[in-house]
Amino acid sequence: MEIGKIIQRVRSRFAGGVQSTSFRLKRRHVYSMMVSGREILLSQIVKKKQNISSWNYQTLPFVEMERVKEEECEALGIRGCTVLKSKHKIPPIMMGFTSYIISEVSSSDRMVKYDEMSNTSVKYSSGSRFAKSFSGYFFKDGKIYMTHTRGPKSLSITGVFVDPLEAYNFPSSCGDSDTCVSNVDRDFHFDKKLVPTLVNLIRAELSGDSPEGSAPRQREVSQGESQ
DSSP: OBHHHHHHHHHHHHTTSSSOTTOOOOHHHHHHHHHHHHHHHHHHHHHTTOOOOGGGOEEEEEEEEEEOOHHHHHHHTOSTTOOEEESSOOOOBOBOSSSBOEEEEEETTSSSEEEEOOHHHHHHHHTSTTGGGOOEEEEETTEEEESOTTSOSEEEEEEOBSOHHHHHTSTTSSTTOTTOOOGGGSBOOSOGGGHHHHHHHHHHHHHTOSOTTOSOOOOOOOTTSOO
């Protein structure tokens, strides 16, 4: 469902509340609560060990990679400096039980898929004779790294991002394409069947009726979000 439609639902549900008729919910405020509420509801699904549906996933189709400088390799404890990293920080990805909720990391043409590596695996592979033929990825300081410079010049990442608009506005994910649209017309990437629950959660918080610890709090909103 589009972001704008969910915002309108929240406004409509809250219109009959106790607030003054002069009170107007800003889209920016509602959206920040939508993001927090979405994270709460998806975290509950994870805790129940249930699968998160494909409605919640997004893809960054073009994540530009660059070679890591030798001094940074030394800080990572990797010998030989056969490492690439993303040029830009990756939008925050939701955590599952043990790792980020990612369904696929691949080359941008989707021809080659890569596996996540632990810190131990990264250091081991750097000194292994198999390192030249193997590429894996790991995250550090908000960026994605690959363990071999012969990896692709760009990656595709599919996962559950905390803020759908941050993923939409990721550098080069839209580029010069005419397909770029207004933020309110973008899909929120959330189960349609859970939208009523999300709207009720936000309405309860705005009315002061939500149980402690279950309310979506307002987040800091990035520059690209709706006003």
